[in-house]
Amino acid sequence: MSSPGTQVHPLDEVRILDLFAGPGGLDVAAHFLGFKSVGIEWDRNACETRYAAGLPTFHADVSVMRETRFDEIPVSVEVLAGGPPCQSFSVAGRGAGRAALETVKKFIRRLVSGEDESLIDKDLHTLGVDPRTALVLEPLRWLLKAIETEGRDPYRVIVLEQVPAVLPLWHVYAELLRSGEGRLGGVKYEADCWELKTEQFGVPQTRTRAVLVARLVGSGTVERPEESHLPFDVRRGRGNAAQVRLPTDSDAKRRWLSMAEALDAASALDDSSIDTSRLRTKGKTKFFVVSNYGSNGNPKNRGRRLSSEPAFTVTGKISRNKVYKSGSDYEAQRSDRFTIAEAGVLQTFPHNFPWSGNDQAQQVGNAVPPRLGMHVLSSALRGTAPSKDELTRSTTWPAVTESTAEELRAIGCGDQSRCPQNGHKVTRAARKSAP
Template identity: 80%
Template structure:
């Protein structure tokens, strides 16, 4: 991190530290709630998106940052947030993390119990072929580091999210945070964790996340988040693209909650915003947004049985492979294998990023898929930091991202990658052509 004057300008009053920050799902949520954040991110492509979006960032390995550069984190930070990489725990992966849940549980207790961390690290390396499994311990290590550092105060609030398989580990976290035992040195938290379905918070996709919220006592018990939308019924029977108009609309569903948000609604709304660059005309028939999506993944345990979603339904879970999903406007197109793909901007909207979010660098589909949906992030952060839900005005404002001057992007890149020797190895490697290996 260079240029102290630049740092002071961009890092003043930063409250939230986002570990494994990705392109900025939680940071975007924090922005629209009026909180400043800084993220630590290993992937240079995601950093480029963050710089373009005006999000303060340190291009670094989370573990290295904790071990050797902890003092560079602004002392104004009092909220620890993050979503450790989920691939080893995800049902879409090989499941190394799921198989190691009991082992990781033991490591959590060993860390809090005060065992030598070098020995713990040695044992962690023997977990298996997927080292990312151990990263689920990093938020705990950051918490312990803050408690054990003389000129730091314990974080006031902790917000963590992961795939549903990690919920048992968040429950272990919560139990220990309530106890204040061992290396927690009597520092206790009110802590709760839940499994949340994104479509129940207005995200136009079905995605389930395990979330932990903890905060220091004195602000009352942590109440569960109140959903705003109805759940999407995954077991609704067989249907085809021609049945799209027969699905229930918001007005047809009784009760105070809204229906889930469909892909068509989300994309149509975004395309009509001022200065929208989204060209969705190819997805329309007779002026109406109407299509269906065939997933890149198998369904029902059969890799050849590709699932379908209608445009009048929420999207499948947006993953880094979303650009491989096939979009058809009719059964005739399906039979002829004449398909389209979602653009990066459209994929981002299905994640509830603003329509004009400045996706940058390479591997943009992977960036989109790795992110926390900002709209879900707004609900979680608002509950954790303010004890209530985001206002309608805040949610409405989250559709458009403010313009970021190039000077700001350059200054943030100087903060995050100014001394490239401190960035992850080979991330700024120059090829024989003289071009950098990533933009």
């Protein structure tokens, strides 16, 4: 497998197209599995991280790219992947998307039925559907575009992920993909969708995602990725270590991974960018985290997690979480914060991933956890779990030269004339590594 920094040409033999690619969660997963990918991302800061990491990228709006630049997507792409923006569906947001679920279901069916897309777009605008909510239709539009474009083959595999509230939409997707009706032109897929808990795949945080996997009929059955770890019981008594679920001899799976275990493992790597010494007491990493969010409907009731437990869901506001060293006098302490590199590790990005540009905490929070991505992609593309060696290597990112980053920037942005409107209004931030 070649390093992102040593590829002959960034778009040669690309197999995976990552819509709404963010800083590269799925692309990082694909790399460690040995697959080449290209992403489409409209946020300039996420693109800067991707260029620094050696990830091929189009700095573009997904809809515009589909409508006017579809021919630029390599014909070698056979996997369509992506996670449409989730803010309007997320329980952390106002939930406009959740309220519009039934409406969006109808639009999905209208797209497949063959109705004029301009009329569908007009109705989306007239009904006042949040533009971010409408983006959940984009993977389907891309699939139909590939089917209807001469010289293109239907995508062999489709992998989509979103917040749990979107699962009903994935069920509609799966039903239509299995049918092959309307604009699908008889192209049928084996398809299924599930809720997956990240801590059950070795991610040191509790986060639930709605995942859809589809494979062209004849390409093999679709099976739920097999969990490698036990679930974490979020209902256990607060602060009572005796109630933490530990594995027994009868358990086939490992216990979930804790924050301390993940950060300590990262800090022990060669040239590690992680230093947990400030969080240690008597030689052990012991701390607890006070969430930026309220719990049980009370915004003042901030949840807490021990370092011996998985993290809360890592969001774009993780830098606001307060971190205290464990001890009886913690209230007299000054609270700490996770660094960007530490937040990235809690998302299972490599410890030395080159976070760049601005809004880095938001980039981290928006990303798909690469470890979850490895399990989902490996199951979807190979029918197996990622190997132990692949998972071990995924902790360190290969070095990428500045010349490679500049080459990718030239491909992704060029003269900036085709980048999103005002996409470069702010001067590009200098490349910088995570603290």
